[in-house]
Structure formats: structure tokens, C-alpha cells
Amino acid sequence: MDTAIIFGITGQDGSHLVDLLLKKNYSVIGVSRYSSTDNTGRIKHVLSNENFKLVQGDITDVFSVSGILKEYVHVDEIYNLAAQSHVGVSFKQPGLTWDITGKGCLNILQSIVDLDMLGCRFYQASSSEMFGDSSDIYENGQRYQNENTKFLPQSPYAIAKCAAHYATRLFREAYGLHASAGILFNHEGPRRGENFVTRKITVAVSKIMFGVQDLLSVGNLDAKRDWGYAPEYCEGMWKMLQVEKPDDYVIATGETHTVREFIEESFDVLGEEIIWEGEGIDEKGILKSSGQMVVNINPRYFRPTEVELLIGDASKAKTNLGWTPKVTFKELVKIMVTADYNKQKERHEKK
């Protein structure tokens, strides 16, 4: 039986990855940080699985990290998914973001070397946010980002991710560690945190339909993201550790959509059409059926610097890993809206 350690087990991806690994008959150790409130909501269903063990640890504390690794020196795979992962929050808490998202990775890598664990395989959760303002252009004029596109980070989060990304590369080259970094583009699903724009939208749209919420307030409607389905992306992580040669891989759909389109599509799933009126911070989204204003702009959601366009080219992952995305943008929105709508419906019916 293969063994894996997942740092960041309580997050969206940690919860999908543990599902995948348990299905593949792994024994999984999940590391979660101390919290005064329950942070295991996404992994409740695996807590009693005999092949799963939850241990407490914090990646900003190198003693904590090495203490855990010491217990599992023969572990086969280590996944570092732990991060302060909200880009907006990273502008308000840059030091904390640096410690968790940047230095946390180094704490794991150096512990692997110090404990002579170079036989294990390591995955680092790198991010398309590292590209920031940068992209390349195909001959047909379309823009894209791949493993060779330069990084131009636009947030404290992205800078921390770049540091962790380069540390992963360095430990691969300096110590021969099987260390791979997945440059994952935005990936979503019903387990996504409600502070990220997609889930914020699907929760709000569902609540608006049941009259529990009046208004969805957002920031930049025109930012473009390459949104994929989280469980498929976690399979990409696992695939990176199964090939002989460690490397960096972009995982993306190759399609990009605006926040505005995500909102339109979400209402469309529930049979509603949005009409946009006004401009800039005065722009409003109106329900065509009733004339109710349901979307407005709140500048508090603007970021000091914004990443305007993300669109990934995952050809390398397709060729070397056999990874391709299956869930389309429309299907993703439908999965998320349906899940949130059904939750609201259940609550409504209980009343």
C-alpha cells in the first residue's frame, strides 16, 4: 500500500485529493492546523476511514513539519497544498501569506533533505497567478500561458507562490528530489471556499432565487479566468508524481471567461436572464423577468493590482501525463449552481 502525506487536507483540493488517493488504495496522512473552530467540514466523510489519519501541524513551524515527517520517513508521496490562498487577502496580510505560502514550502523541502527522505516524491501547488500580467501569443494572435511563459507576479500571494515554485525547482536540481510543481489555473466546484468569486456567485444566485439574499456585490466584472473542475485537477497532481521524471506542468482548460459571463451563466442555469445597465462602478445587473436589481459593484472587492487575463496551454500535461480536462465551462457552472440551489431548497423545505 502506498502512503501519502497531504498538507492542506482541509481545503478544497485536499478534500478531493484524499478522495482520489483512498480510491486508489493509498494510506493517507492529512495535516491540518490547529483551529479553535472545526475546520474539517470538507473531509468529514473520510475521518473514520481506516486508511486515513488526521494529524495536527502548521507548515509555518519547521519543528512541526519535521516532527510529522520524522514519523513517516518512508512515505511515498508528499503533497503541499497548504497556503493562504486568497489573492485579495494577501494584500492585507502579506507577511502571513509569505510565511505560509512561500516559506511553508521551504520548511517541507528542507525537512525532506535533513531527514534523508530523498526517496519520496513531492508535489508543490504552484499557481497561474504567478504569470500575473504576462502571456505569450500564438501565430493566430491568441494569447496563452504555458511552462515557458515568464512570471510577472501581481500580488503578495503570487510572489510567495513564485518563491515556493523556485524552491521546488532548486531542490529537484540540487538534491535530485522527485519534486514537481503543478501550475494550476483556477479550479472550482461545490467545495470551493465561498470567498472565491465562482462560489460567491453560485451561493448568491441560489439565495436570490429563494429570496434569502437581495444582491450580489462584486468587484472587477471583466477579469478573465481559465476555470476548470477541481477533482480533475487533483488527478493531474497525482499523475505528475507517477511519471519517472519530475517537472513543472500547466494544468488548464485553454478557455477563458469573464466574471460577468460566470454570473450570466449562473442565472441562466436557473432560467433567468441578466441585463447589464450603467458603466464602471455604477454598472448593475437586472433580472429581465422581474426588473429586480441583483448585481452591483462594490469597490471594496477591487484589488490594488489585478490579473486581467489567465488562459492556460496544458499541451505538455496532455503529452507527458495523458491529462486532459473533460468538464466544460457550462457544465462546471451547472454543477456548482445545482449544488448550491439544492442546499437552499432543502433549507427552504425544512422551514
Ligand code: NAP
Ligand atoms: P484552500 O481551500 O484555501 O485550502 C488551503 C489549505 O491550506 C487549507 O487546508 C488550510 O487550512 C491550509 N493551511 C493554511 N495555512 C496553513 C498553515 N499555516 N499550516 C497548515 N495548513 C495551512 O485552497 P485550495 O483551493 O484547496 O488550493 C490548494 C492549493 O493549491 C493552495 O496552495 C492554493 O494556493 C493552490 N492553488 C489553488 C488554485 C485553485 O484555483 N483552487 C489554483 C492554483 C493553485 P484551514 O482549512 O485551516 O484554513
Ligand code: GDD
Ligand atoms: N474573490 C472575489 N470576490 N473575486 C472577485 C470579486 C469578488 O467579489 N469580484 C470580482 N472578482 C475577480 C477578482 O478580482 C479576480 O480577478 C477574479 O474575480 C477571480 O478571483 P478569485 O475567485 O478570488 O480567484 P483568483 O483568480 O484571484 O485566485 C484563485 O486562483 C488562483 C489561480 O489562478 C485562487 O484559488 C488562488 O489561490 C489560485 O492560485
